[in-house]
Amino acid sequence: MRFSKAYIPTTKEAPKDAQLPSHIYLARAGFVSQVAAGLYNFLPLGKRVLRKIENIINEEMEAAGAQEVDLSFVTPAELWEESGRIEKFGKELLRFRDRKENLFVLGPTHEEMMVNIVRNRVSSYKQLPLNLYQIKTKFRDEARPRFGLMRGREFVMKDGYSFHSSIEDLDREFDAMEASYKRILERLGLNFRIVEADSGAIGGTGSKELMVLAQSGEDTLAVCDSCEYGANVEAARRAPRSIIPEAPNADFARFRTPAIQSIEDLSNFFHVDPYYTLKAVVKRAVYIEGSELVCFFLRGCDELQEVKARNSVGAIDLVDATEEELREIGLVPGFIGPLDQEKIRIVMDNDTKNGTNMICGANEEDYHFVGVDLSVMSEAHFADLVSVQEGDRCPHCNGKIIHTKGIEVGHIFKLGTVYSAPLKAEYLDENGRSQPFIMGTYGMGVSRLVAAVIEQNHDEKGCIWTIATAPYLVNIMVSNIKEESHMAYAEELYTTLQKNGIEAILDDRKERFGFKISDAELIGFPFTVIVGKELDNGSVQIMVRRTREIVTVDAAEVLTKIKELCQ
Ligand code: ATP
Ligand code: MG
Secondary structure, three states, X not given: OEOOOOOOOOOOOOOOOOOOHHHHHHXXXXXXXXXXXXXXXXXXXXXXXXHHHHHHHHHHHHHOOOEEOOOOOEEEHHHHHHHOHHHHHHXXXXXXXXXXXXXXXXXOOOHHHHHHHHOOOOOEHHHOOEEEEEEEEEEXXXXXXXXXXXXOOEEEEEEEEEEEOOXXXXXXXXXXXXXXXXXXXXXXXXXXXXXXXXXXXXXXXXXXXXXXXXXXXOEEEEEEOOOOOEEEOOOOOOOOOOOOOOOOOOXXXXXXXXXOOOHHXXXXXXXXXXXXXXXXXXXXXXXXXXXXXXXXXXXXXXXXXXXXXXXXXXXXXXXXXXXXXXXXXXXXXXXXXXXXXXXXXXXXXXXXXXXXXXXXXXXXXXXXXXXXXXXXXXXXXXXXXXXXXXXOEOOOOOOEEEEEEEEEEEEEEEEEOOOOOOOOOEEEOOOXXXXXXXXXXXXXXXXXXXXXXXXXXXXXXXXXXXXXXXXXXXXXXXXXXXXHHHHHHHHXXXXXXXXXXXXXXXXXXOOOHHHHHXXXXXXXXXXXXXXXXXXXXXXXXXXXXXXXXXXXXXXXXXXXXXXXXXX
């Protein structure tokens, strides 16, 4: 491609609402342009990057025996009613009617559609397993589309679905897909981590997320500093505490604790470690139909993990409860305890089970109980509710947990029969019995990956593409296009590179050197060959974008040098 002919509208102006480097640079460097909130056009450079990522995904899926399909983007609402997801998905589903008043939704993901194409067609265990995938536009009417391609409303996803006749076979495919996804991200040149994830409202038995490590990531990960263990904090576990603080000794009693507002006040007041206090967090749990107040109890030294809390009651959302709401049902904020508590639904954290020497609210203004033995609560609803903190111990090796930020670029999930059962997608097993398909699902955010590459690889000048994702690997920049011998050299190099399978762009624009070099840095080609005065002495310079280092090479050795630099 010749730069003078290319449509690469670079600009100094960043989009008004842009905060993230990828959002700013992809727009400024002319990879994408915004249409409306969460809607983007891919311009030629952006499309090239997208295509490269898609090609790598396709190659790895082919190698893994998955077959590509392309399902209709517009999907009948009946399918969503059959699976029961039309309510669960809520407002993210864009619904509309056609001229005959039939209701449709724009596909936000394709489980229902994929189940629908195999049901009644795949009828025997002999036709299994099957892994079908597509790379396709998705639409989710996200509440807060933001950060450019990172969280769009319209975006490109690779979504794959596998069908099996046994759990063991699903496990095998799940591991194979994990390995394929790992290879894809390695080939893309990304620094990533595969972590245990929350299975959420969809249910299922196993779920992992692929996280590109970047400061701007929306997800917090708990990772072990000495082994491979990593989990989204929404699903992170920890080893039991090895050092238990010294227990306060007190007989059970009701104690006056005036003006105590917090766990800190409480532990100072009694001179006890917060470990021995019981924290109450009241939330309004929102369900598909209705809502209720729920009180979550955990040790005072621990923090509530909202996703775990939400899952423990099967809610679709948790919202903070106000003081008025608490008082309305007769609870006393600051003094809520679990004993003889009938006013509100209770969930207790697993680590409070059979706790002794505890201090908890007495459900009366200015009073706490001390010397509480929580074994009286043994019939309560227990669940893992804690947010794993830095410094906690790894559940696998007892190493130290640290937190880091990640961008979720993929999610693989053992679904089991959660879709096939309600949609009655069944096959006949070896004994001639009808069974719902056992399924897995494997998603990857293709357009989000374009942004993730830049979140992980940029500097104050612009984008830094990895070798596999660069729109062009080499930019040949002629300082002064009026120098005929320089242009002739550049043309020849351009041809040579292409003949050798190296994608190159020739910056033959009649612009100042400074202007062209800042475009090159903003766009982020891995290598820019600068053809200037040195050519008269037989050499040219190569600017390595990642380091901005400039190396002088023999004009005849450029191809060799580029190949060497790619290693
Ligand atoms: P998130 O938690 O970021 O909303 P999700 O859990 O809703 O993601 P999935 O339903 O698992 O995502 O979709 C599979 C993949 O599609 C995600 O891992 C992510 O990379 C990508 N993805 C999801 N929502 C968006 C979006 N709004 N814009 C761009 N990519 C997205
Ligand atoms: Mg989402």
